[in-house]
Amino acid sequence: VASQLNSSGLLRTQGLIGGKWSDAYDGKTIKVYNPATGESIVDIACMGGRETNDAISAAYDAYRSWSKTTAAERSKFLRKWYDLLMVHKEELAQLITLEQGKPLKESIGEINYGAGFIEFAAEEAKRIYGDIIPAPLSDRRLFVLKQPVGVVGAITPWNFPLAMITRKVGPALACGCTVVIKPSELTPLTALAAAELSIQAGIPAGVVNVVMGNAPDIGDALIASPQVLKITFTGSTAVGKKLMAGSAETVKKVSLELGGNAPCIVFDDADLDVAVKGTLAAKFRNSGQTCVCANRIIVQEGIYEKFANALRDAVQNMKVGDGFSEGVAQGPLINEAAVKKGAKVILGGKRHSLGFTFYEPTVISDVNSEMRISREEAFGPVAPLLRFKTEEDAIRIANDTNAGLGSYIFTNSIQRSWRVAEALEYGLVGVNEGVISTEVAPFGGYKQSGLGREGSKYGMDEYLEIKYVCLGNM
C-alpha cells in the first residue's frame, strides 16, 4: 500500500511550512506504525517549537492576502480541494486503514464524511452575512460585520485522521483564516496527504501548514504565540484543559472537543431490532474509539434480558481482524496502551487470539453507575449494560457525569423521545439512531465535553469575529 501511495505523491513524510515540505531542523524523525501488525510504515519528521514558529509566521504572512480574497474565491479553492479528496478517495481510505486500523469500509466512510466538511465550507463561505441594526438615533446607521479571527492552531487526534482536520480547517479557510495543523503523531500520513491535495487545489502557500513531532513543544509554541488568535482542539480532556489554561495568557479564542461518556438508553417500548442495531453502531464503530461511542448502555428492566441476549449474539457475529481483510467489522485498537481497559462478562473480555492490539468485542452485564467502566470513557470495544426501572432513573443515571457529548435513546414513544431528549445534558441526542454525526449538523459538548460547535452554520461562528460599525452624523 505504501509504495502505491508513494507513486501518487500522497505519501508525505515531511511537515508543510509556507508551502514547502520540510524536514525537522535537527533532522530528527519518528516512526509511524500499522496498528494491525505493529510494523513501522515510514519515518516522519519530528518537529518542535522552532518549526512551529516558522509555520505560524508563514500562516501570519499568508493571512494578509487570504483574508482579503472574496468569498467566491475561497469557495472555489475549497471546492477544488473537496473534488481532489474525492478523486483520491480509495488511496486516502487505504492510508487511514494503514495507520489507524479501522476497517477499509469505515475508512471510505470517513473520507466521505471528512471531505463533506470541505464541501460544506465551500458552500457556506458565501453565506457569511452581517446585519443592519435599526439605530436608536435618527442620524446614525448601525452595521455588524463578520471578519476572520486570524491565524488558527488546530490540534487533532488519531481516531479520525481526516475528518477531525477537515471539520476545523474547512470552516477556518472559508472564513478567511489561515491554519497551522498539528495532527496526531500516530496518524500524520492522512493529514499530510490532505495537505498535499490542498496544494494541488491551488490553495496559496502558507494558508495550510502542518507540523508534527513533539506534541507538547508544538502545543507550547502555538499557545505562546500572540499571532495565533484561535486554538481549536479535539482530544483528551486533560490536554484540552491544559491548552485552555495556556490560552489565557494571550486570551485566545478556544474551541474544544473533549471526552464523552455517552449513555445509550433502551426503553421497554423500543423496537428490539432497531435498538440492537443502533447500539451496535453507536458502540462498536471504530472499535469503540470515538468520543461519541456509547459508553454506558442503560436498559429498562422489562426488555433487559431480551436485549442483552440479542446484543451478545450480534456482537458475537462481528469479525475481528486486519482492516484490509474482507468482512472485518472490528479492527485493532490504536496501540498497546489502549488495550489495558477491561460485573459479569457475558462475551469477550480479553485480548483477541490475533494478539497484539486486537481486543475481543465485549459485553458486560449488571454494571452499576459506581463502577469505573461507567465513570470513565472506555474508548474500546466494551459494552457495559446497566439496568433501570423508571424514565426518571434513566435520566438521572445518564446525566450523572461531567461529560456531555453524544447520547442515544431507543423508544417508540414520541412523547418520551421529546421529554428525554430535552432532559439529557448532552450536545447530541440520537433517537432510534446510533450514528448521527454529519457535516450539516452541529457537533459539540455540554459540561466538560467541550466548548463551541463544529459542522453546520454554527461551526462557522468559531472562526469569525463580530465587528460593530456605527456611522454617525448622517
Ligand code: ADP
Ligand atoms: P488522545 O487520547 O485522543 O490521543 P490526546 O489529547 O493525547 O488525546 O491527543 C490529541 C492531540 O493532542 C494529539 O495531536 C496529541 O499529539 C496532542 N497533544 C498531546 N499532548 C499535548 C500537549 N501537551 N500540547 C499540545 N498538544 C498535545
